[in-house]
Amino acid sequence: RINMKKVLLGLLPILMVACGDPTDTGNVDNEPYSGVWRGVIALNDNVDLPFNFELETAEDSSMTLFIFNGDEEIETSVSRVSKDSIKIEMPVFANYIVAKLGSDNLQGTYINPDAENYRLPFTATYGDSARFEITETKCCDINEKWAVKFNPETENERPAIAYFEQYGKVVKGTFATETGDYRYLEGVLSGDHLQLSAFDGAHLFLFDAKVIGQTIEGWFYSGRSG
Numbered sequence: 001r002i003n004m005k006k007v008l009l010g011l012l013p014i015l016m017v018a019c020g021d022p023t024d025t026g027n028v029d030n031e032p033y034s035g036v037w038r039g040v041i042a043l044n045d046n047v048d049l050p051f052n053f054e055l056e057t058a059e060d061s062s063m064t065l066f067i068f069n070g071d072e073e074i075e076t077s078v079s080r081v082s083k084d085s086i087k088i089e090m091p092v093f094a095n096y097i098v099a100k101l102g103s104d105n106l107q108g109t110y111i112n113p114d115a116e117n118y119r120l121p122f123t124a125t126y127g128d129s130a131r132f133e134i135t136e137t138k139c140c141d142i143n144e145k146w147a148v149k150f151n152p153e154t155e156n157e158r159p160a161i162a163y164f165e166q167y168g169k170v171v172k173g174t175f176a177t178e179t180g181d182y183r184y185l186e187g188v189l190s191g192d193h194l195q196l197s198a199f200d201g202a203h204l205f206l207f208d209a210k211v212i213g214q215t216i217e218g219w220f221y222s223g224r225s226g
Contacts (some may be wrong), residue, residue, distance in 0.1 A: 030084055030101045038128035041110050041204060042121040047221055048208045050131050051199040052186075053124075068183035069173040069198045076201070090201025097122050104112075120224055136191030138169050140211055146177060150220065171196065194218065203204055 005008040034057045043051045056064045064076040065088055081098065085108075086154035087098040099108030104126035112118035148160040164173040171189050173196065175182040182205055194216060196207040209218020220226075 004226045030103055032063070032101055033057070033062060033103055033126045035127060036129045037106075037126050038123045038130065039106075039122065039124040039199075041062065041199065043176065043204065043206065043221055043224055047206065049197055049199060049204050049221070051197060052131055067201070068186075069200060070186040071198070072184040074200055083226065093202040095202050099124070118224065131186055131197065132188045132190070132195045134169050134188050134190045136193070138166075138187075139192040142166055142171065142189065142194070142211060142216070161190060 007181070017074075018101060021127050034055055037053050037055055039051050039053055041051075043049055043140050051067060052068065053065055053067045057158055061080070063076050063080075063086065065076045067074040067076065074091065076091065079087050081087045084101050086101060086106075087097055088099065090096060094114055095110070095112045097108055097110050099106040099122060106122070107123045107126040110120045110122045121184075142164050142168040144164060145165065146162040148162050150156075150158040158177065160175045160177045162173060164171055166189060169188050169190060170185070170186075171194065174185055183198040183200055183203055185205065185207065186196045187194070187207070189211070192211040193212060194207070194209045196205075197209040198205040204221075204223045206221040207218060208221070209216050
């Protein structure tokens with residue numbers, strides 16, 4: 001559980017990606033459409049980690065895939081492992097995704113070969129640029145710098161600083177600690193519900209919280225068990 005209290009103002013830039021048109025770039029034989037996709041990795045039975053990526057399919061059926069987290073753009077290596085399946089290999093890390101191809105959908109598994117039985121369900125839908133669903137008008141402005149406590153009021157309490165940038169209902173930011181940060185987070189503020197996520201091939205981060213006056217309280221999920 002995290003408990004964050006506002007301390008001063010901070011601003012960061014923002015990036016938005018438009019979705020493509022399946023009538024323009026679809027290929028035959030279940031070739032996936034080029035354009036923006038919404039991927040989902042199921043961390044467990046109740047928690048899904050969403051992220052956005054862009055897939056480019058060339059005339060020779062070769063593919064390039066870019067993962068987006070806020071201002072971060074990650075190019076992956078895509079290879080065909082069978083007529084109807086691909087392997088998405090992450091840069092730097094040994095982790096990868098194996099997925100069955102559909103023109104407007106992918107279904108498969110995210111795998112960490114360096115951990116025992118680390119396999120998480122993966123799905124993706126073409127043309128969906130929304131990272132999280134927005135159902136309500138934003139409640140407030142959190143475009144600030146916040147003092148953070150991970151595991152508040154426990155022996156494992158850890159301090160951090162959160163930097164949020166908000167444009168309407170879209171939010172970006174990160175959590176900075178003494179040893180590093182929690183990547184390029186991107187998400188939304190729907191009503192008082194704050195949701196942020198990041199996926200860079202190895203790190204799977206999800207923050208799910210509620211704004212309560214000058215405090216934000218919620219949960220931080222990391223990978224399949226954190």
